[in-house]
Amino acid sequence: MVEGKIELKEKDGILKSLLHQPKPVWAVAFSCVVAFMGIGLVDPILKSISEQLHATPAQTSLLFTSYMLVTGIVMLFTGYISSRIGAKLTLLIGLVVIIIFATLGGLSQSVGQLVGLRAGWGLGNALFISTALATIIAVSSGATEKAIIMYEAAMGLGMSVGPLLGGALGSITWRAPFFGVATLMAIGFVAIIMLLEPIPKPKVKSKFWGSLMALRHKGLLVTGLTALFYNFGFFTLLAYSPFLMEGYSAIQVGLVFFGWGVLLAISSVFVAPRLEEIWGTKAVMIGALAFFAIVLIVMGVGANHSMVISVCIVIAGFFQGINNTLITSAVMVVSPVERSTASSAYSFIRFTGGAIAPWLAGSLAVWFNPHVTFYVAGLAVIIGILVLFIGRKALVALD
Incomplete structure (x- = not known):
């Protein structure tokens, strides 16, 4: 009984730290929610886009590839940019770029155009997301860990609401979700x-290749x-x-x-901190990754069964939420x-x-099969576990 009260008190503490910010x-967190909505927004409409723009699943999956590739590359330089023009202006520029390319995406006439415009969306996303985490840490009340939980909560909410909004608006037309994100x-x-308020620029400006050079640090690598x-x-x-959910509407x-x-958000905010406190960061990360790998393998076994795929997707969210927060x-x-x-x-x-x-997921299905x-x-994911285990000595700061 006492243990239950302690656990409830800890959860209340997390809730208070999130609510009393x-x-x-809240302004940055709201925009984070919408930014992360953009990642999963296209999930329910992938099949509609594929059918109406006469594209294969592999071609349609490039909507993710172009978006993520540009996001990743540009993120190398967001620290350099924000340290010179300021975090607030970097956030605002990122939002404007997302608004422009999301709107244009809704007007696309071919899958090639849409893939290209998603790349532009990724540019704005990189400027915004990378700067948003540092901004929330800078202006939030409480410890860094609480600020990160706030950020992960925004991610989880965005990831959960994005597909739902995409499905609701996508039932009207696949173009509607793009206009919806631009409006939000x-x-x-x-x-x-x-x-x-404008956040003071750091006294020491980030170097152009600073982010890439930072990867020389073994723990970060x-x-x-x-x-x-x-x-x-x-x-x-x-x-x-989504391509394996036969007979499912948007x-x-x-x-x-x-x-x-929803499971991703709950586990990232409430479960991850609790497990980390009991077993430590590295052990919980390895456990979460291991269970996620098992879920993916089960999806491979049941790739021909829509219900297996659906259930596994939901279960995977629980382990992904834990790992997102801890990593x-x-x-x-x-x-x-x-x-x-x-x-x-x-x-x-x-x-x-x-x-x-x-891209590789769709290609493997064509070359071999969805399994x-x-x-x-x-x-x-198993290789990721091995990397974490082999490099554990570089993560002594976590202990």
Whole structure:
């Protein structure tokens, strides 16, 4: 009984730290929610886009590849940019770019145009997301860990609401979700202008290649490579699994990913901190990655059964939420460089993994079969576990 009261008290503490934040944090967090909505927004409409624009699943999956590849590369330089023009202006420029390319995406006439415009969307996303994490840490009240939980909560909410919104609007037309994100981003733009005061620029400016040079630090490199292989599995699930949900409407696909996102948000905010306190960061990360790999392998076995795919997607969200929070926290702890630089370097590596997965997932299904697609994804996550285990000595700061 006492243990239950202690656990409830800890959860209340997390809730209070999230709810009692300054208005600028909420403005940035709202925009983060919308930014992360953009990642999963296209999930429910992938089949509609494929059919109406006469594209193969592999071609349609390039919507993720172009978006993630540009996001990852540009993130190498966001620390350099924000340290010179300021975090607020960097956030606002990122939002404007997203608004423009999301709107144009809704007007696309071919899958090639849409892939290119998603790349432009990724440019704005890179400027915004990488800067947003450092901004939330800078203006939030409480410890860095609480600020990261706030950021991960925004990610989880965005990941869950994105597919649901995409499914609801996509049932009207596949173009509607793009216009919906542009509208919400415009609201976020106004909120940040009104509520976020200019953040002082750092006294020491980030170097142009600062983020890339930061990867010489073994702790940051180990966490980054772990994230690369993890995100390969993450975006295989996100980008390819909708094609295996035979007979599902856009709204039904959206509801499946909504359940996935809800579990992701709950586990990232409440479960991850608790497990980390009991068993430590590295042990919990290895456990979460191992269970996620198992889920991907089960998806490979049951690739011909829509119900198996649907259930596994939702279950995967629980383990992904735990890993998302812990690996982001680990990056901020193990790195000796500025947080914005560490965030940019880490994001470059993990988004590169996210960029490769969607194209390769569709291609593997064509070359072999959908079973192989998920077996390879599970193997990638297992490699991530091995990287984390082999490089554990570089992560002593986590202990």
